[in-house]
Amino acid sequence: MNQAAVDMANGYDDAQMAAFRSAELTSDADKQAAARSDMYALMADLFRYPDKEFQAFVRNGELRDALVGITENLPFACALSDGETEKLQFSPLLDEDGVEAGFIRLFEAGPGDPPCPLIEGKYVKDSNRRAIFEDLIRFYNHFGLSYAEGAHEDRPDHVIYEMEFMHYICFLTLRAGQQEKSIEDLLLAQRDFLKHHLLKWAGKLAERVAEVVNDIPEDYAGTFYTNVARLLARFIEADYAYLNEAQTR
Template sequence: MDKIESLATQSGVDGALQRRAEQAVYRAQVYAFLSVVHLYPSENWSEDLPLAAAAVARVEGAPPWPEVQPMTQEALQMAYLRAFGAAGSLCYETEYGLPHEYRQAQELADIAGFYRAFGFTLGGAVRERPDHLAVELEFMHVLALKEAHALLTGVAEQAELCVDAQAKFLGDHLGVWIELFAQSLALNTREAPYLPLARFTVEWVRADAARLGVQLASRNRKEVNHTPFDPDFSCAACPMVDLLR
């Protein structure tokens, strides 16, 4: 945190704002780690578990860190496939509880609108839909970092804009379905690391929402129907399917 202290000193930021910025940075670190957890492990993120646990420990009001141990990348990949399957369809917000496929497109557009407003673009090495859990977690990471930077550079209005966006995104999107995701994952696996970290993610999002004054309703998977099938968001729309028939 030496860079934060240096920037705070240069900008004349008082101690209270500096502590708030530090909290935002630690929250950003946790969101970034959880984002990587919910993607196929092309790298061994489990080696960073101690760093993630240390960041969580520094966040006020954070839930307890789960008992998860580092493992080999091969073991991590096998655990991922057992938990999520090859398609990883559990990880998409708009697969849960929408009344029809047209609403799915509307929700995707709303999520993308959040991203555009804060210069968050999709693409690069990892290409996913905007409603993928890893993408939504990464967006919260970006918002927290932007909040910290605004605080440290004395742009209070920009910092509050980032805070409001975090609250609204949790209330409208990430916080609405994260519990349903963890419940669904529990049907596939009971083993570490994915189920304990999914449950931690639920508690982390809930705690962060409470900090921001957002009340999240508890939802039960059994009371939520899957969003009706839309071939535009499935393998059925791929031309390769016809070759296999």
């Protein structure tokens, strides 16, 4: 997460998390937990500002390869078809500035709110913003993450924060499994977080992006982000179903 607003108070930084994941994963459970954690991290990255490094990651086929590698190890079906992977690519008609402009037009610009806000409070009907914030911060704090209010993009209900939180507690599940500790409470927390947050608005975000892009002729950057948002919604629904089923076993 953005370290200006969130600190990992329990001492697990990105390097330590990577070290856990880089250890040989021998069991299916470990591979599945790692894949879920990596998928959330990747989806968070897809909604960050598309700098040159990210654009190269997409154009060089690294995004496609990462998605194929991750989805093969998920504990549920979420593989992308060839057609879907082709859509998760920037059009050759777009230069670097065009990609950046497309992102800004969808997610940052506009009088008042942007056309497609990346924050939960704009999609949950009759939402109590303070209640959403308080619930999210309780989740973050419970798992050793401290939140300090920052800029608009640092709101606790921003899509990047919510997905990075899921990335983190999926990592904790992997760590607990490797240490032969119980993972039941971690899986329950993940299910509850999706139920009360991402599951409520990921689909609405996907619908909103598609609606806005449909009104803009030849919006090539918008086409990419339409497919990113659809993938997010599909993954969230599949992961929630998996977690829900895990609680009934």
